[in-house]
Amino acid sequence: MEGGTLTTCWRPDFDPGHLYFVTTTAENRAHIFRRDVIKRILVDALYYVSLMNKVSLYAFVIMPNHIHVIIQCPQDFPPKDWARAFKAGTSRLIVRQYQVESNLAALDALRAMVKRPEKQEYKVWEDDYLAKDVLTPAFMEQKLTYIHNNPVQPHWQLVEVPEDYFWSSARYYLRNEPALIPLEDARELLI
Numbered sequence: 001m002e003g004g005t006l007t008t009c010w011r012p013d014f015d016p017g018h019l020y021f022v023t024t025t026a027e028n029r030a031h032i033f034r035r036d037v038i039k040r041i042l043v044d045a046l047y048y049v050s051l052m053n054k055v056s057l058y059a060f061v062i063m064p065n066h067i068h069v070i071i072q073c074p075q076d077f078p079p080k081d082w083a084r085a086f087k088a089g090t091s092r093l094i095v096r097q098y099q100v101e102s103n104l105a106a107l108d109a110l111r112a113m114v115k116r117p118e119k120q121e122y123k124v125w126e127d128d129y130l131a132k133d134v135l136t137p138a139f140m141e142q143k144l145t146y147i148h149n150n151p152v153q154p155h156w157q158l159v160e161v162p163e164d165y166f167w168s169s170a171r172y173y174l175r176n177e178p179a180l181i182p183l184e185d186a187r188e189l190l191i
Contacts, residue, residue, distance in 0.1 A: 014078040019058060019134035019189070021143045022079055024087060025066040027113045027123045034064040038094055039167045042067060045090045047181040053077045053085065058186040060179075061147045061168035063156065068147045070134060070186065079131040091124040137190045144173060144186060
């Protein structure tokens with residue numbers, strides 16, 4: 001991260017054999033994703049985009065203003081395409097949710113974040129994202145721990161223990177209980 005914004009780290013040397021730790025953030029770090037109905041949109045979209053595009057989802061966490069995932073993408077759908085599809089689809093659904101609720105304050109806030117009104121009416125996500133190759137079991141374990149501990153960090157304090165956070169894969173990894181959506185098991189790669 002540079003200056004509080006994410007920079008795109010996808011490179012032409014994308015390798016479909018690698019897993020990627022991907023982070024994407026709400027525009028202006030706004031806490032757009034704090035309500036459960038919005039988090040549900042994001043979780044369902046993770047599943048849908050992964051299912052439709054044959055992306056393997058290993059881990060995730062939905063935070064109030066960003067998400068982290070560990071994914072493996074097929075040759076014809078690299079992380080940049082995954083991020084674009086995920087953000088475009090969720091943006092439409094989040095705006096639609098606010099429209100159905102007649103939540104004019106939220107719609108006005110999303111409209112105010114638009115930098116190019118000739119291109120779009122509402123802005124949910126930052127344009128950029130961060131993607132890092134997961135090349136070693138140690139890096140995978142570090143990122144799994146980071147993802148699952150994110151909700152318990154002092155500046156968030158969303159739960160007391162990671163596995164109590166419903167909107168992540170922590171229950172799957174720490175309690176061997178089902179996550180909200182099907183996951184591939186990263187533990188098999190840590191051997």
